[in-house]
Amino acid sequence: MLTKPKFAVFAFSLTAVIAVPRGYAADPEIRHVLLISIDGMHALDYENCVKSNTCPNLASLGKNGVNYTRTSTSRPSDSFPGLMALVTGGTPKTVGAYYDVAYDRILAPPAADTGNGLVHGDCHPGVANGTRTEYEEGVDIDQSQLNGGGPYSLIDGGVKSIDPNKLPRDPFNGCKPVYPWNFIRTNTIYGVIHAAGGYTAWSDKHAVYAAVSGPTHTANPSNVDDYYAPDVNSNVIALPAVHTATGLDCTSIVDNNGGAWTDSFKNIQCYDQLKVKAVLNWIHGKTHLGGSNAPVPKIFGMNFQAVSVGQKLIEGVKGGYIDAAGTPTPSMLSEIEFVDGAIGQMVAALKNQGLLDSTTVVVTAKHGQSPVDTNRFFPIPGHGNLNNGTPPSTLIASYLPDSEINGIGSTEDDISLLWLTHSSDTLAAVGVLESNAAKAGIGQIFYGPSLETMYTSPLSDPRTPDIIVQPNVGVVYTGSLKKQAEHGGFAHDDTNVMLLVSNPGIRSKTVTSFVETTQVAPTILQILGYDPNALDAVRIEGTPVLPGLQFQD
Numbered sequence: 001m002l003t004k005p006k007f008a009v010f011a012f013s014l015t016a017v018i019a020v021p022r023g024y025a026a027d028p029e030i031r032h033v034l035l036i037s038i039d040g041m042h043a044l045d046y047e048n049c050v051k052s053n054t055c056p057n058l059a060s061l062g063k064n065g066v067n068y069t070r071t072s073t074s075r076p077s078d079s080f081p082g083l084m085a086l087v088t089g090g091t092p093k094t095v096g097a098y099y100d101v102a103y104d105r106i107l108a109p110p111a112a113d114t115g116n117g118l119v120h121g122d123c124h125p126g127v128a129n130g131t132r133t134e135y136e137e138g139v140d141i142d143q144s145q146l147n148g149g150g151p152y153s154l155i156d157g158g159v160k161s162i163d164p165n166k167l168p169r170d171p172f173n174g175c176k177p178v179y180p181w182n183f184i185r186t187n188t189i190y191g192v193i194h195a196a197g198g199y200t201a202w203s204d205k206h207a208v209y210a211a212v213s214g215p216t217h218t219a220n221p222s223n224v225d226d227y228y229a230p231d232v233n234s235n236v237i238a239l240p241a242v243h244t245a246t247g248l249d250c251t252s253i254v255d256n257n258g259g260a261w262t263d264s265f266k267n268i269q270c271y272d273q274l275k276v277k278a279v280l281n282w283i284h285g286k287t288h289l290g291g292s293n294a295p296v297p298k299i300f301g302m303n304f305q306a307v308s309v310g311q312k313l314i315e316g317v318k319g320g321y322i323d324a325a326g327t328p329t330p331s332m333l334s335e336i337e338f339v340d341g342a343i344g345q346m347v348a349a350l351k352n353q354g355l356l357d358s359t360t361v362v363v364t365a366k367h368g369q370s371p372v373d374t375n376r377f378f379p380i381p382g383h384g385n386l387n388n389g390t391p392p393s394t395l396i397a398s399y400l401p402d403s404e405i406n407g408i409g410s411t412e413d414d415i416s417l418l419w420l421t422h423s424s425d426t427l428a429a430v431g432v433l434e435s436n437a438a439k440a441g442i443g444q445i446f447y448g449p450s451l452e453t454m455y456t457s458p459l460s461d462p463r464t465p466d467i468i469v470q471p472n473v474g475v476v477y478t479g480s481l482k483k484q485a486e487h488g489g490f491a492h493d494d495t496n497v498m499l500l501v502s503n504p505g506i507r508s509k510t511v512t513s514f515v516e517t518t519q520v521a522p523t524i525l526q527i528l529g530y531d532p533n534a535l536d537a538v539r540i541e542g543t544p545v546l547p548g549l550q551f552q553d
Contacts, residue, residue, distance in 0.1 A: 030503065030551075032359040033524050034279070034346065035301035037086065038339055038498070039079065040308035040487070041365040043069050044326040044372065046498040049336050057344035058500070061361060065502030066509045066548050073367050073517045075454065076415055076468075077487050077494040080135060080211075082366030082517070083204070083303070087188040087212045089521035090537025093455045096185040096463050097211070099411050099488070100136040103404070103419035104168065105462035107131050107178060112165035114138035117407040123175035128462070131168050132403040135180045135208040137233040139166040146234045148207050155239060155274060156289060157230040159221055161207040180211040181221040186536035188214035189299060189521050194223040196530065198298035201225060201282050203275040205232035205305055225297070228278045228288035232305055233260045236267050244273045245341030246334075257315070261305070263482065265319065265331045268309040269338045275302040276342045283349040296355065298528060303366065304342070310335030311369040312483045320484055324373035360503040360527050364517055369485045370414050370493035376474030377484045380441050389439045391477040392416040392469045396429045412477035413488035416440075416469035423458050426466050433469065441475035501549060511548045519546045 047069070049055035050062065074081040074091060080100040081092045092098045101116075108129035109121030116138030123129060141163045142149025148161025167177035190200050191214035200223065202212050207229045213221030221227065236259070242250040250270035257264055261271040278288035279302055287294045310319045310332040319331040328336060343363070350356040371377055382388035393400060393410035399420045404410050411417040420429060430447055433440065446454070446468040458464040471477070473493075476486045487494050497517065522532030523546045532538050532545055 028529065029358055029505070030360050030527050031298070032296060032355060033299050033528060034350070034359055034361045035086065035299065035520070035524065036343065036361065036363045037083070037301070037303040037366045038307050038363065039303050039305055039366050040311050040369045041498045042326065042368050042372065042493065043071060043496050043498045045307070045328075045336065046500070048326050048328070049340070054333060054337055055340040057340045057347060058363065061343075061347070061363065061502035062500055063508055064504050064506050065500050066506060066511055066546070068499040068511045068515050068546065070512055070514045071364065071497050071499040071517060072495045072514065073365065073497050075490050075495065076417065077367040077489060078413075079205075079366050083209060083212065084184060085516070085518045086364065086366065086520045087190060088184070088186050088214070088537045089518050089532070089535045089543040090186055090541055091454075091518060094186060094537045094540050096183065098463055098465065099417060100134070101408060101411055102133050102417065102463065103131070103401075103411075103465070104133050105130045105419075106171065107133065107168040108171050108175060110166045110168055110177070112163070114166045114408065115140065115143040117409070118166075119403065119407045123169045123171055125171050125175055127171060129171050130401070132408055133168045133183070134166075134408060135183065135211070137206050137231050138408070139163060140207060140231060143231060143233060144235050146230045146237055148229070148231050148234070150207070154237065155230060156228070157207060158227050159207050159210045159229075161229070161231070164219070179219060179221070180208040181213040181223075182215050182217060184211055184214065186214065186540075187534075188212055188223070189524050189535070190214060190223040192525060192530055192534045193298050193528065194225070198528075199225050199295040201227070201288070201297040201300035203228040203278045203288065203302040205229065205303060207231065226282070226288050226294065228275065230271065230274050232262055232271060236261055236264070239270055239274060242270060242273050242277065244269050244338055245345050246338050248338075262309050263313070263315065265310060265313060265315055265334060268306050269335070272304050272306050272338070273342065276345060278302065279346055280349050283346065283353055283355065296353075299524065304339050306335040306338050308369060308487075312485045314482050314484055318374070318484060320374045321372050324375075326372050357504050360501065362501050362520060362524065364499040364520060365497035367487040368494045368497050369487050370489060370491040371474045371485060372493045373474075374484050377476065378441060378472075378474050379476050379478045379480070380471075381479055383479045383481045389441055390436065392418060392433055392440050392442070395436050395440060396432050399425050399429045413486040414471060414476045414491065414494065415489035416471070416477060417465040418467040418469065420466045423466050429467060433467070440469070441471045442469055443472040443475075444470045446470070501546065503551070505551045507550045507552055509548050509550075513547065515546055518543050523549070
């Protein structure tokens with residue numbers, strides 16, 4: 001087994017100290033930031049919907065905003081690193097979040113099997129163990145329930161839904177479970193703002209995404225004062241008093257197809273509207289369900305799932321696009337119109353509460369989706385008898401830990417992240433991949449020096465994959481009949497997302513220079529009057545604030 005000193009810097013960073021900010025103001029009139037992630041929303045989607053007048057509320061925000069057309073999300077472009085980029089200002093190299101299902105060469109397996117098949121195992125104290133890490137719905141008490149099985153009402157949900165027995169454990173900290181907010185290695189805008197006395201709130205698709213808190217070294221993500229997370233992969237139920245801005249009545253199940261919220265173009269809109277209601281309650285000075293009074297948060301927001309589902313799903317009819325220019329299908333268009341209507345509700349509430357001038361709205365996405373041109377979609381291995389090829393993890397199965405083959409399985413979407421049993425076998429494994437490149441649809445293989453231009457060496461960082469395979473555009477490692485696109489990879493359609501920063505006092509501008517979603521975090525702090533360098537990742541990586549923001553006098 002490996003011993004602790006080899007990875008000591010990363011084990012220690014689980015208990016890093018949160019920095020406290022000093023004053024740093026861009027505009028003293030701005031007192032709130034509303035951060036919205038429209039998961040999957042490309043810069044192209046925003047351009048097209050503005051031109052076709054199918055997103056009038058987003059277009060209106062753009063009239064007093066800066067639109068960044070060449071924005072890149074995290075690499076990998078999975079939801080977990082994508083969200084962490086927005087709130088930490090850092091990449092997986094520094095933050096340590098590579099994917100919602102990944103691998104850590106130090107941590108030990110959970111004490112109980114997760115709902116998605118990560119098998120429990122022993123924790124051997126004081127030495128490196130090695131385990132798959134799962135931070136998604138599988139660690140819920142009951143992932144079939146909207147509330148995650150926690151002590152909540154049927155339409156509520158939060159961190160109490162996490163079953164600590166399903167979390168990876170730290171062999172250098174008494175084999176205690178590693179909560180998601182302690183798994184990441186750096187602080188967040190939530191930690192900075194909360195430490196300065198600001199009230200904070202966020203809503204997302206899984207309980208584990210309370211990781212936005214950043215490290216607290218406790219079982220409580222205390223940097224998020226109000227966190228709301230009904231689980232998106234749960235069974236669909238009727239939602240009392242829930243109606244969308246586009247007229248969908250969610251008080252009974254709209255599409256009773258027996259699936260999860262993500263299996264329906266309509267049900268996903270009802271699900272997202274729950275989180276929209278939480279945002280509206282925060283704007284009105286309430287807690288997320290509206291049951292108690294609370295301050296209007298300094299930083300608050302949510303993610304939308306509807307566009308991502310609209311891009312990927314095949315439900316009798318296809319979502320996605322009808323051409324390479326990004327013209328949406330009717331199903332996809334309905335998701336954009338729903339999201340736009342919901343954002344219109346938020347802007348109207350801010351105006352009615354007298355908060356519009358003092359709130360900056362940031363609209364972006366954790367990730368994109370690939371391919372836009374669904375004619376390029378090529379599933380490997382494919383469904384049924386297609387036999388389109390062999391995924392990388394299958395080709396080099398003999399070099400991988402059992403947990404990457406069986407149980408929860410490999411980390412493969414439109415990318416393949418591979419952690420070998422022995423890093424010393426990297427060259428041999430790459431040789432197998434090179435010999436079978438056509439069979440696996442391989443576009444590029446990153447290992448050794450080509451990997452280390454982006455990340456710390458896997459010999460030094462227990463979380464860095466040994467090999468990353470980027471397939472050809474359109475290749476998705478799946479056998480599903482329900483999808484025609486995915487995210488996670490490095491492709492343009494995976495990473496080029498919309499980014500709009502809006503406030504009535506901002507001079508409208510389009511910025512075409514390259515920026516990254518990591519720049520959102522320091523920009524939010526600067527807008528609110530905090531020092532961007534209070535963020536660990538900003539100091540380590542030198543992440544700059546976004547260019548081109550000018551507030552009118």
